[in-house]
Amino acid sequence: MKSYAVLLGVAFALSAGAPAQAADTIKLGMVAELSGAGAPAGTNWRDGAKLAVSEINAAGGILGKKVEMPEFDTQTDPQVSRALVQKAIDDGVVAIIGTVYSGSTMVNMLVAKQNSIPQFVGSEAPAIVEKGNPFVYRTSSGAQKGVPALTPYFKDTLKAKKVGVAWVNNEFGKGGRTVFLAEMKKAGIEVVADVASEQAQTDYAADIAKLKSAGPDAVFVYMNQEESARFLIEARKQALPMPLVGEVTLTEAKVIELAGPAAEGAIAHVGVTATATEVPGIAAFSKAFEESFKRKPTHDAIKGYVGVWATKYVTEKVGKVDGEAFAKAMSGLCLKVADHPKMLLDTCWDNRGEMSRPSFMVQVKNGAPVVIGTVPAN
């Protein structure tokens, strides 16, 4: 009888100890495209977030608790991503970091919302912040903010009278194309070629031929990374003569690596770029990322990094782990670099989770993206 009592005592002590141990850590759920078509974006997003987690832990964690970040691979499949967001929440995460692909985020953000779990996403489709979801926050501006930043470039710098648009037929591409067409209409620029391609498409010969025969003054390219690289390779093969201008991905390090010399001259508006080393925070981030992962960071890496640091700053502002309070704090929040240096740039969110911060125009020169201009926060 005595031994049973001892056993019960031990069991009670263990069961009482378990939650105490769990409460010593804060879990963030890394739900991202770690394989499949979105792997280039997803793995960079994850690695940027991992760097942030290690820095946060080195600085004492969040609310004095160590941060853990279990990883969930969506395989770039929206339905898988939805199931994994639920799994991450069941596993006790207090925030979701991901996903990057808009098609996935559109599906899985409802799960986080139902559970009142804050979610930082790398997605840029306009529709994401138009659903009245107070728990979803961007880590870069949506296409409806990013693409309009390009309008003055087409109109005033390139002096384009007619343009073409080449876009990938997924949630991301559709969002960008819709905003671009509306912007061109407002600016009085004629869209003479509207060329859709499929995700993971490999042959762009017909797409380029169509653009070429339409003869636009410039082409807006709105595709994911691998598709952008294949597009640029084919554009060079067919000597597409006009400037190729994109939003974010077209001048990404991965695109330049894949496309090689074909990426030379490509221009893009980027919300944030690791090449903007005149910004001290970005220079420090790039250095730390290269030391940790032995490669250059992409904008997705910066987005993942900023997402995790924002989680820390806002949680500590709230003073407790509470999804509802977190959402209230995020509405209309501005995190200035002076007080929150790891945000890299002064960053604000509106009451829909849309982000606003200064952005950059970059062009690929000698195999590297070079900042050719700064666009103020809109």
Next chain:
Amino acid sequence: MSQFLQVLLSGLATGAVYALVAIGFTLVWQAAQTVNFAQGEFVMLPAFFVLVGMNWLGLSFWISLLFGLAVSVLLLGLVFKKLVVEPILPHGGITLIIATMALGILLKESAKEFYGAEAQPFPALFPGDPINILGAAVSLRDLMNLAISLGVVMLLTLFLNRTRTGRCMQATAQNPGVAEILGVDVKRMVLYTFLINAALAALASFLITPVYLAKFSNGETLGLIAFIAAIVGGFNQIRGALVGGLLIGVLDNLTATYVTAQYRAALPLILLIAIILLRPQGIMGTSEGRTV
């Protein structure tokens, strides 16, 4: 006109690579009376062998190509025949077909685990700079892809028809029993077939990967399109595979340019259904033909 020429030449260049892969289907069918559904992965892998040669072994690109070719012939030819085909074939062609499906998944996932899920850049064999032909800017790379693919098919046909070994391979394909009675080393001829298939797959890989980029999932589309090309052209004829590959390459580009880009992926399947309904033996195939 220049747009049409542009699209036509691009389609021919891509189609010629499809043809190389499709010929592999035909060869394996002749040698083992089975369909190798890992054929797409056989095209995906050699590019990674080259990358291993360059990035891990520090070899130059051209030496890495030879390394990739040698490893492909060894693993995708010899080892495939010895470890997969020979033990499973006695259990029936269907069993072997299922085994090749499993092999395809294994190769794909292994490439992903070993080299990562991200696409990798792959150096081009020829410069991508455009050449002006009748107003169409055609890349030297496309022209060389087309010339090499057609040249290899021509050489293969000459080899099979004009050399003693080639004729022995044809005899083996037509009737292994009779060929053996006539003194043909049937096992060796079958092995040659698998080695040639692996070499063709490696060549297709080296030609297409600079544009498709090296990625573990490349075999899915390539394998399917080449399989359809082989059926459309005629599964039992090398010239059928050639015609099928070129036809799909050209029609795909013409459809995407002049009809619809959104449904271009459906074109090979529509072509497949039409051929099965109207001419089941394929455009160049013969209903009873067994000639390689």
